[in-house]
Amino acid sequence: AQSVTQLDSQVPVFEEAPVELRCNYSSSVSVYLFWYVQYPNQGLQLLLKYLSGSTLVKGINGFEAEFNKSQTSFHLRKPSVHISDTAEYFCAVSPGTYKYIFGTGTRLKVLA
């Protein structure tokens, strides 16, 4: 079985500051790793994904994440956030089938 832990339920950060949203996972098999973003009143949108290869993956809107197998982590980072990045961010794993296992989400609040 797989599980995902997002350690921070809310993260406030000032505009133009860097941010890191933490994600740890547990799995007995190899998994794919994902970050989805949910803007207010919208559906989830794929931000980036790790399938294989380079452990540093880049996504849309300037976000990137690093897969760390030894620490079973997949933290999301952005060097400089904007007000428009205010949203809820979900980390997810998949064993490569059609199911996602999502974390409980992290609300990013960007302050002016």
Add this chain to the structure above:
Amino acid sequence: GAGVSQSPRYKVAKRGQDVALRCDPISGHVSLFWYQQALGQGPEFLTYFQNEAQLDKSGLPSDRFFAERPEGSVSTLKIQRTQQEDSAVYLCASSYNRDTNYGYTFGSGTRLTVV
């Protein structure tokens, strides 16, 4: 359409009432998924369709939940005799391919409140 459309956007139901939630996937997407997102939680898998065939319904919480996709496009999630614990956002997603590695397109969801 351009995206996955769900209706209604909001639904308030009295306990014991039956509800039906609709999902219009992206045209041509053969795979369709329903997820349930309770308050403060991440989305949880309910069921999966490939065309009109329901290939996995293992996530449906009880036999009060029923999903169908009779013509392989529009899907309906029906909840009979709603209970307060059914209050959640119900998300529909579709994909051209069933595998998660391609990513899915999610709708905005239907927020169900049972009073």
